[in-house]
Amino acid sequence: MTQPCSHTGSIALTELPSSIPGCEDCLAIGGTWVHLRMCQTCGQIDCCDSSPHRHASAHARSTGHPIARSAEPGEDWSWCYIDEVGFVVATNRRERS
Secondary structure, three states: OOOOOOOHHHOOOOOOOOOOOOOHHHHHHOOOOOOEEEEOOOOOEEEOOOOOOOHHHHHHHHHOOOEEEEOOOOOOEEEEOOOOEEEEOOOOOOOOO
16 A cells, blocks of 8 residues: 555544444433544544544544544545545455444
8 A cells, every 4th residue: 555644554444334323422411413424543432524523534633543434324534634645445345244
């Protein structure tokens, strides 16, 4: 894999969990979300920047975990919040059922 960003070494998780009830932080506060993202360092599921609370980017800022992947069905792309670049990790092609 060509290095798409300087933070790919932080990727510990590429496969989505078998069940995703929603944005963990929105569920805790009764909020809503548009799309879901999974932190590829710790597995936290949060909402995208189109969502009211933008929990995924807030998680990246507060923890220093730089890369999240889409947790949407049929999508396998990842995003580095630090380098602001999107890419596909070859091993993250498994989708949830």
